[in-house]
Amino acid sequence: MSFLSFFLGERKKTASVAKERLQIILAHERSNKNSPDYLQKLQRELLDVLSKYVVINPDDIKVNIESHGSLDVLEVKIEMQQKN
């Protein structure tokens, strides 16, 4: 299954009103336990980059972090106000 079909499936569950949405997923698979965990820092910097393109209201951001062994997945969901 590709990411596109994954998102289309997700969208069917949630999308009632056509809103501007942006979703960022960061998956970091570490080759060993000593590899640094930088997803949190990355998340802040990514949001800084995004805010150059769209108006982001902190209340519109949902962050979810999951880990499984050497795999960390960070998910950021943003419902956006359109920059005019």
Place this chain on the structure above:
Amino acid sequence: MSFLSFFLGERKKTASVAKERLQIILAHERSNKNSPDYLQKLQRELLDVLSKYVVINPDDIKVNIESHGSLDVLEVKIEMQQKN
């Protein structure tokens, strides 16, 4: 299904050797046709942010863009050299 389980499924297909991998997925759902498409520009800036954390060799980057109606999905896969 959560993103974590999606990635775990993906990992089973590909992971032979434990490598340091990073995957970024950007999904942009536009509320209308006139919403700007900025995924390409975002992609370059995201890689700039990442390269502060890890050594990224351009040959190690795979980019995939898919669209379906108002949904654009950008996927960047990076197999990394560990920054010492």
